[in-house]
Amino acid sequence: MVFKINISHKGKAIKFETDNEEILGLTIGSEVDGKLISADLEGYVLTLTGTSDIAGFPGLPDLKGPTLKRVILKPGIGMHDGREGVRLRKTVRGNEVSTDTAQINLSVKKEGSKKFEEMIKPKEAKK
Numbered sequence: 001m002v003f004k005i006n007i008s009h010k011g012k013a014i015k016f017e018t019d020n021e022e023i024l025g026l027t028i029g030s031e032v033d034g035k036l037i038s039a040d041l042e043g044y045v046l047t048l049t050g051t052s053d054i055a056g057f058p059g060l061p062d063l064k065g066p067t068l069k070r071v072i073l074k075p076g077i078g079m080h081d082g083r084e085g086v087r088l089r090k091t092v093r094g095n096e097v098s099t100d101t102a103q104i105n106l107s108v109k110k111e112g113s114k115k116f117e118e119m120i121k122p123k124e125a126k127k
Contacts, residue, residue, distance in 0.1 A: 005037055014119055053101055
């Protein structure tokens with residue numbers, strides 16, 4: 001299973017893809033060593049901030065395990081509705097990374113020896 005990984009730091013983001021199975025079982029809010037993701041992230045400490053599964057359902061930090069559940073939500077994670085006081089039943093996935101997880105969002109807690117800005121590739125100019 002290939003995971004799409006988004007790592008953000010101070011308004012900048014880097015995308016990686018990995019099939020490392022050591023990521024399985026991690027939960028939202030836990031700390032991750034950067035070398036699990038890529039050799040470029042040696043020395044980095046990352047925080048897992050969110051997930052999405054193969055169908056696009058978001059991971060909910062309060063829901064334990066990797067299962068799908070239909071829960072009643074107010075606006076916030078997993079639900080966006082502009083009306084005030086609305087609560088809706090939505091399908092969400094638990095907080096654990098599983099084989100059904102497609103995307104993992106991480107944020108940098110501690111930088112390693114290589115600066116984050118150095119890893120960002122410059123955009124190519126349009127012709």
